[in-house]
Amino acid sequence: MRRFGYISGIAKIPKQMATPIQEDPTRLNLGTAVEIRHGEYQVAKDGTIIVDGKRTFIYICNPSNYMGKLSKRAVEDLPKYHFTECTTISKMASIGKADRYVRPIIPDGRFRLLLVEGRKRETFDSPLYPCGYCLRALFPEMPFSKRSSFTVEQFFKKFSLECADEFITSRKSVLQANHNTYSDNFKTLSAELRSKRECHGCFEKFEPKYLDTHHLNGDASDNSTLNLKVLCVHCHINEPNHGHYRTLLEKNGRLAHFYEKYPNGKKS
Secondary structure, three states: OHHHOEEOOOEEOOHHHHOOOOOOOOOOEOOOEEEOOOOOOEEEOOOEEEEOOEEEOEEEOOHHHOOOOOOOOOHHHOOOEEOEOOHHHHHHHHOOOHHHEEEEOOOOOOEEEEEEEOOEEEEEEEOOOEOHHHHHHHOOOOOHHHHHHOOHHHHHHHOOOEOOHHHEOOOOOHHHHOOOOOOOOHHHHHHHHHOOOEOOOOOOEOOHHHEEEEEOOOOOOOOOHHHEEEEEHHHHHOOOOOHHHHHHHHHHOHHHHHHHHOHHHHHO
């Protein structure tokens, strides 16, 4: 029914949403969702996300890359979708994780996700909860506890699908402005800094392989002296907004190896 412009046979999607758009075959395409590339979207003056003059949503399509959560039954454990350039989007862009996002081709409230377990790949459609930061920014009257009942119909009741040019800002999206990569000399520079074997968080001594070179401002291309800080694994995962890094190290075993080698590291 969504193909012809209806959601659950009740709410009607604007007519122009029912016509699929041509997509670039080189990008990730899940059939009803497509990769959103750096700088592809614009931002309206009201904060909403715009692609080709239409408001849309973006979300992480692979729940296995989202805090290690794999369940497709518990909606609360799945990624949240975003309709503003919120704090979460800015942080993900600053740490080079913006390439995880996709957008629904037709924003009808059903989101296609990709579950990858080893060689097994499975797509499934699921409702998602809206991001709390986005909801607070555009729907401050709605209690956070009610976000599970929020619908795209409510969004489009307040913000039309079409966004006129005069309401679109000229600034770059954060996915483009903050997207960064490690410089060619970072590996050599990091090795030199870590060779001193000292964590600048707890000031204990560790083998260089258990130390990381942390970019304080989140910009991996900024290797200025004041922006680099050598941290042990424990101190690094406890930096603000580094829950994703903790999850990664737990999954690849590096965190367990660190605590096995340095049991007192947990107390630092």
